[in-house]
Amino acid sequence: MPHFQREQGRCVAINPRASLPLSLLALLATGEVLGDDLFDNSQAMPEVLTATRLKQSPAAVPGSVTVLDSALIKASGARSLPELLRLVPGMLVVPQSGNLTTVNYHGSSANQARRMQVLVDGRSVYRAGFAQVDWNDIPVAIEDIERIEVFRGPNTVSYGANALMAVINVLTRAPRDSHGTRLKHTRGQRGINDWYASHGQGWENGDMRLSLSGLQDDGFDQRDEDNDFRDSKRLNRLNLSISQELDATQSLEWQLALKEGTNQVDNRYEPIFPVAAQPWEQDRDSDVRARDFASSLRWNLDFNPEHSLYVQTNLQQWERLREWRACEGQLAFSPQLGQLWALSPRYTNRLSQHLEAGNFTPPTGTPEQMTLATQVLQQAYSTLDPTTRTLTHSCGLINEDARESRFDFEVQDTLSLSENLRLVSGLSYRHDRADSEVYLNGKLSRDTWSLFSQFEWHINQHWLLQGGAMVEDASTTSPSLSPRLALNYLITPAHGLRAVYSEAVRTPDMFENHADWRYRVRDLKPTLAGQSEADYFATAAGPGNLEQEVMRSRELGYNGHFSNIGLHLDIKLFYDEIDNLISEPLKVYQFMPTNGNRLRLKGAETELNWQMGMRDRLRLGYAYIDYDASHRIDRRLTPRNSGSAGWLRDWGHNWSSALFYYGADQLNEYRFERLDLRVAKRFSVADSTLELAAVMQQRLDDEPLSWEANNYQQRHLLYFSAELEF
Structure with a gap:
């Protein structure tokens, strides 16, 4: 049931189910209460x-x-x-x-x-x-x-x-x-x-x-x-x-x-x-x-x-x-693969999918992309184990x-x-x-x-x-x-x-605008051409502007x-x-x-x-x-x-x-x-x-x-x- 309250000489009905904030504002407005x-x-x-x-x-x-x-x-x-x-x-x-x-x-x-x-x-x-x-x-x-x-x-x-x-x-x-x-x-x-x-x-x-x-x-x-x-x-x-x-x-x-x-x-x-x-x-x-x-x-x-x-x-x-240790195919440290990534990460991903499917044909792309892809595929084939169909790998530390x-x-x-x-x-x-x-x-x-x-x-x-x-x-x-x-x-x-x-x-922030994101892998075992350090192919750079x-x-x-x-x-x-x-x-x-x-x-x-x-x-x-x-x-x-x-x-x-x-x-x-x-x-x-x-x-x-x-x-x-x- 509503109850009544006198306001400026007249009675008004107050609904007890009204929201509390609105009720408080109403009370504030009356001033008398x-x-x-x-x-x-x-x-x-x-x-x-x-x-x-x-x-x-x-x-x-x-x-x-x-x-x-x-x-x-x-x-x-x-x-x-x-x-x-x-x-x-x-x-x-x-x-x-x-x-x-x-x-x-x-x-x-x-x-x-x-x-x-x-x-x-x-x-x-x-x-x-x-x-x-x-x-x-x-x-x-x-x-x-x-x-x-x-x-x-x-x-x-x-x-x-x-x-x-x-x-x-x-x-x-x-x-x-x-x-x-x-x-x-x-x-x-x-x-x-x-x-x-x-x-x-x-x-x-x-x-x-x-x-x-x-x-x-x-x-x-x-x-x-x-x-x-x-x-x-x-x-x-x-x-x-x-x-x-x-x-x-x-x-x-x-x-x-x-x-x-x-x-x-x-x-x-x-x-x-x-x-x-x-x-x-x-x-x-x-x-x-x-x-x-x-x-x-x-x-x-x-x-x-x-x-x-x-x-x-x-x-x-x-x-x-x-600091952590990870293993990856030696192909991931290929300079040619890094160049290809810098040209087109999307094309590089397509190349990775070809390799995963055992396809050693370069994906369709620009002449420069396909030239680099051919070189990468040749490197992959040279390190391929014909029995397991896997690539030779190296493990190293990342700081x-x-x-x-x-x-x-x-x-x-x-x-x-x-x-x-x-x-x-x-x-x-x-x-x-x-x-x-x-x-x-x-x-x-x-x-x-x-x-x-x-x-x-x-x-x-x-x-x-x-x-x-x-x-x-x-x-x-x-x-x-x-x-x-x-x-x-x-x-x-x-x-x-x-x-x-x-x-x-x-x-x-500095990272958003000026990132120079690259992984230097150390203590590689086995080594790459006698080198115990190498750079991972994937990199990223901030736009700077x-x-x-x-x-x-x-x-x-x-x-x-x-x-x-x-x-x-x-x-x-x-x-x-x-x-x-x-x-x-x-x-x-x-x-x-x-x-x-x-x-x-x-x-x-x-x-x-x-x-x-x-x-x-x-x-x-x-x-x-x-x-x-x-x-x-x-x-x-x-x-x-x-x-x-x-x-x-x-x-x-x-x-x-x-x-x-x-x-x-x-x-x-x-x-x-x-x-x-x-x-x-x-x-x-x-x-x-x-x-x-x-x-x-x-x-x-x-x-x-x-x-x-x-x-x-x-x-x-x-x-x-x-x-x-x-």
Whole structure:
């Protein structure tokens, strides 16, 4: 039955079945029912920093921001950063294997997540050489994270190229809030064996936190019915954070992060030419050893409450070390075959098919192609075993090591020109370097200068105008300008409507644009004409003239905080256009990246966070995406509907629980639904606190996880943790 409510002297019927967002907007519009809340500024408003580099209330932000706080992070039971990001509307988590994950916002390619900026305490962990974020290898433990801010939309104006579709900023606990000792151990099915230990202490005007952690599991069970999936991961991390106040206006912050680990990788190389190699002659595994280093130093200077400045420098290095042995017909090292491949990979594939069928007649082609093909066929015939009809083969080592390093320097100035006008501006320089014998044939580097500025102008009590731009000049591309303009109407400081237009770019990475992909095979046995080294015939080269991808984004939205009922609501409508899109798969047998693709995205997102009294918290997130993509790969990943729901409950007597649902109707063409339950109990022992927790994950679908090979023997996962604080 409907109930009635008086509004401006008349009665109106309220349908209890109406959607919650519409009901809330209706209540907001009446003003009388929630008037005390709407105009009550007595409670401190939450603030976010990632959107504009200025501290702002969510209602004043020029875009949509998701905040995952420490309570939500702990309640989720997540062991890795990608699992946490399932709580963000429109964020798609796509495991490619047990130790390699792709995270995209609003889709595009499932293989490469090249269009998001990822920060840890403001330090970018995006690898510019190969356009990658190693999500499972980011050297920060879940237990050290205080909050995660996700700006859902383009933000090149604040963080430069590669912040094309979203920005994820992971903020760790401040050393001053980390005093004491914490120990935690997690064990469970699928080889889960995690540990964490941290200690924090303070001294006069200074604080420190040191944490050590490890993570290990077995990955997926099997690729198919007969073959195990070698995709386990093992890593260890060290994080040191120190803060020191120099005087009343100055402070220093220093961070150090180290990580080492091993990711299993199958060597599934299959010879192109028929050979009689024995199985033991070729490695069936080719694990990747990962070693990362990062250090940052930041000097903060507060001239006065209206003017502050900081100078920050970062130094990082990534190493991915991999060496493996493979066998191939000696014909694969023929210089003539390499010349033929350079002329036409398609014709070379046809020649390979002729050889596989035992046909020693060259396929029809140009005179130059057929001349080279005849020479190759003569070489093949001379090494053919007439009994087995296979070619003489050689086995050798391939070094696939890749190293990247970065030096980053940034100066930022924040100034309040008046009570109504704030300005943030800055300058940054970044030097990126990549080194790979296989993918780059040596070393490449790129220097990038950036100049940015943004303003926030409160025209009056209700209207807020924001704008800014970043000019970026990289040594490998032409300069770019990324502007943004936003108009917010603040119904109250806690409730705002927004209209945003922004442009963003993504600079092609070194590998896309300047690849020199070739395999030098060493320690060949048997040797080739007495030589123990040779080059594999298949090579690839980057075009060298790729332009920046360009995005134009339009957004309408509402953000409101109903403090008297503990409800926070965000609604977003968007229309995004990406041109000059680089979508082609980057494979040595098909390396043809171009700027000839486009992507159109439109839809709606909503996020609701409701603290229902002292014991219950409800969290909902939903995204609807309608897309039009010119390349089939960009159509594989994006789901029409995706979302999450969470219920956190404090049962009293130190018992708590959290129930989460995650779902997407298409995750790389596979449906995904999962239910997570965490139950925890806290005990007080002398001056210590012990928490015991159990997490169960239950898949509700019956499909592989994003790829055909990603399978578990059981649809559920159970693991337990014990955490001691003293």
